[in-house]
Amino acid sequence: MNTTRRRLLGAAAALTATPAFTPASAQGWAPTRPIRFVVPFAAGGATDVVARVLAERMGERLGQPVVVENRAGSGGNIGVENVVRAPADGSVILMGTTGTLTINQHLYPSMGFDPAKDLAPISMAFATDHVLIVNPNVPAHTAQQFLAWLRANPGKASFGSAGAGSSTHMVAELFRAAAGVEVTHVPYRGSAPALNDTVAGNVQFMLDQLPSAIGQIQGERVRALATTGPKRTSQLPNVPTMAEIGLPKAEATSWGAVMAPHGTPAPAIARLNAVLKEALADPKIQERLTAAGADAVSSSPEELQRKIAQEIETWGAVVRDARITVN
Incomplete structure (x- = not known):
C-alpha cells in the first residue's frame, strides 16, 4: 500500500474539464426554497x-x-442515487465520501448511475483520520497487546463497519492485511450502528472515523489504540499512529465532498462553492470540526474533480487486489 498511499496523495490526470466558476457568476444565483442536504448514511456518523x-x-x-x-x-448508494435523480437546480446537494464517490462503482456493477458522470463537484469539505477502537472487555490496553491477542485467536474477533466497501471497511482491510491477522467483517447500515455494537461488545473492534468515535472514546465506552493518519491527532495526543505501532501500510485518511446533480447550473455551483469555502475558512467552523475530529478542507470544483478521478483509479486497484465484494 505504500505505492497506493503515494498515488492517493499525488497529482493525477483530470477528467474532462468543467467550466470555470468565478465569484461574479456566484452572485447571479440564490435558492428560492430550502435546500436538501443528503447524507447517504445513518445519523450520528462522521459524515452526518x-x-x-x-x-x-x-x-x-x-x-x-x-x-x-x-x-x-446499500453502502451509501441509496442516498447518492436520490441526489442523482433530483432536480439539477441547486435545491439538492450531497455529502459524498471516499466510498460513495470513488469505491462503490468497483463493488456494485449494477448501480444504475455513475457518480463521476452523474454528479457535479462543488467543493471538498473535510478529511479525517480513522481510529482503531476496541470494546473495553477486549484484553488489550495497547495496540501491541491487541495485535498479540488477535494473532493468538485467529478468526475469533470481528469488526464492524458502515457497510461492505465503506471507508470503515476499506481501512479495516488495510489494517488486517498490514497486521497479518484473521478477523471477521460484520457490515452495518452506517457507522453509528456499527459503533453501537462495538460499545455493546457484539463486535470486538472497529476502525471508525474519528468524528463519530470521539464521544465514545472520551466517555471511556471504547478504548482507542491507534490512529491512521500520518501524525498523531490533537484530539488523542497519547494515541500512537499506525506507523508508530509498526504498521505503516495501514495509514489512511477519509474525506468528504459536497456534490450536486449533473447539470446543475454553473452559477448555482459557484455560489454553493463560495459559501462552503467561506464556512470552511471560518475559525469557528474549523474549531467545531476539530472538536468533532475532522479537518476542514475546501477546494475548487476542478480540484475536486481531479481528486475523484485519481481515487477512482487508485481504490479500484485496492478493491481488486484485496478481492473485496458485496453481497
Whole structure:
C-alpha cells in the first residue's frame, strides 16, 4: 500500500474539464426554497456530523434553510442515487465520501448511475483520520497487546463497519492485511450502528472515523489504540499512529465532498462553492470540526474533480487486489 498511499496523495490526470466558476457568476444565483442536504448514511456518523455543522452556516449565508436528510443503505448508494435523480437546480446537494464517490462503482456493477458522470463537484469539505477502537472487555490496553491477542485467536474477533466497501471497511482491510491477522467483517447500515455494537461488545473492534468515535472514546465506552493518519491527532495526543505501532501500510485518511446533480447550473455551483469555502475558512467552523475530529478542507470544483478521478483509479486497484465484494 505504500505505492497506493503515494498515488492517493499525488497529482493525477483530470477528467474532462468543467467550466470555470468565478465569484461574479456566484452572485447571479440564490435558492428560492430550502435546500436538501443528503447524507447517504445513518445519523450520528462522521459524515452526518460534519454535514450538520456546515448546513447551519450555509443556511445563514444562503437565506434558506439547508436541511440534512439521512438516506442510508446499500453502502451509501441509496442516498447518492436520490441526489442523482433530483432536480439539477441547486435545491439538492450531497455529502459524498471516499466510498460513495470513488469505491462503490468497483463493488456494485449494477448501480444504475455513475457518480463521476452523474454528479457535479462543488467543493471538498473535510478529511479525517480513522481510529482503531476496541470494546473495553477486549484484553488489550495497547495496540501491541491487541495485535498479540488477535494473532493468538485467529478468526475469533470481528469488526464492524458502515457497510461492505465503506471507508470503515476499506481501512479495516488495510489494517488486517498490514497486521497479518484473521478477523471477521460484520457490515452495518452506517457507522453509528456499527459503533453501537462495538460499545455493546457484539463486535470486538472497529476502525471508525474519528468524528463519530470521539464521544465514545472520551466517555471511556471504547478504548482507542491507534490512529491512521500520518501524525498523531490533537484530539488523542497519547494515541500512537499506525506507523508508530509498526504498521505503516495501514495509514489512511477519509474525506468528504459536497456534490450536486449533473447539470446543475454553473452559477448555482459557484455560489454553493463560495459559501462552503467561506464556512470552511471560518475559525469557528474549523474549531467545531476539530472538536468533532475532522479537518476542514475546501477546494475548487476542478480540484475536486481531479481528486475523484485519481481515487477512482487508485481504490479500484485496492478493491481488486484485496478481492473485496458485496453481497
